[in-house]
Amino acid sequence: MATIPDTQxxxxxxxxxxxxxxxxxxxxxVPAGGFPVFYLLDADAGFATVAETHRRLSRRPDATGVAPAVIVGIGHGSGALYDTRQRERDYVPKGLQPAGEGGAEAFLDFIETRLKPEIGAALPLDPRRQALIGHSLSGYFVLWTMVRHTRAFQSYVAISPSLWRDAGLETDIPAIRGEISRVFIAVGEWEEALAPWQAGRGDxxxxASRRAARSMVGNARAFAAKLGGHIGAGRVRFEIFPDEDHASVFGIAVSRAMRILSEAHLT
Known part of the structure; x- marks a missing residue:
């Protein structure tokens, strides 16, 4: 089994x-004030990718623009790459789930009252430089947290956020209260249409119908534009990565996010 150096x-x-x-x-x-910290959701699937990407880039901050940081991956205990039941519980608020289900509020409370204090007591972290990173449904949770609990983090990275799950989230942007340093929203070119390599399949x-209905690209673009109008366009970065789909965009977007987060932490 391969291991990742300097991880626990x-x-x-x-x-x-x-x-x-x-x-x-x-x-x-350790920098004055402590290291920036990136909290990564869906860590069962993405921690190795993010940790290795950051380790490689932060070796040469003068060349890459990526500063050293602590990465804290939050994974589910089942061991599955993606645990559908637990993701639905943790990343979706009660108002979007059947009565009595949905636990985004409780999950964020776990991060704020249990995880952050424990990690902060063990490592030299700067509480003024915290970012939350998520993809797909956890990308939606990132934006939900930003809108509803803005002060939980200073920067937010939402890759392919499932905004189709909550049409009302964009309308709540004007209610945001609290300082936001950077927001990076990214999607792949083929998230809203059929990718060329899928042509000829029976399904x-x-x-194509599902992707059109979910409007991943259009929803993300509209959300980013409205957010930029509220908190300042210079704080919001939106990118569509050419020739990438919902699954493949994660790796390339993470690399870009590292530089954007470092820009936020160096200003």
Missing amino acids: VRPMSVGGIDYRISIALPDGP TNDI
Whole structure:
């Protein structure tokens, strides 16, 4: 089994729910005030990608613009790459789920009152430089947190956010209260239409219809534009990555996000 250097794993649980917390530690001296910290959702699927990308880029901050930071991955305890049931519980608020279901509020409370204090007590972190990163449904949770609980983090990265799940989130942007340093929203070119390599499959009509209905690109673009109008266009970055789809865009967008977050932490 391959291991990632300078990482550690800490199991945590709350209310009978298990989490796997993976931590990547940076090289070099601790900056004045502590290291920036990036909290990564869906870490069972993305921690290795993000940790290795950041480790490679932050070796040469003079060339890449990526500064050292601590990465804290929040994974589910089941061991599945994506645990559908637990993702629906943690990333979706009660108002969007059947009565009594949906636990985004409780999940954010776990991050704020359990995870952050424990990690902050063990590592030299700067609480003024915290970012939340998510993809797909967890990307929606990132934007939901930003709109509804703005002060939880200073920067937000939402890759392919599932905004189709909550048409009302964009309309609540004017209610945002609190300082936001940077927001990066990214999608792949083929998230709203059939990708060329999918042509000729028997289910192409279903795929094309589903993608058109979800309007991943259009929703993300509109959300970013409205957000920029509210908090300042210079704080919001929106990108469509050519020739990428919902799955493939994650790796390339993470690399770009590292530089954007470092810009926020250096200004």
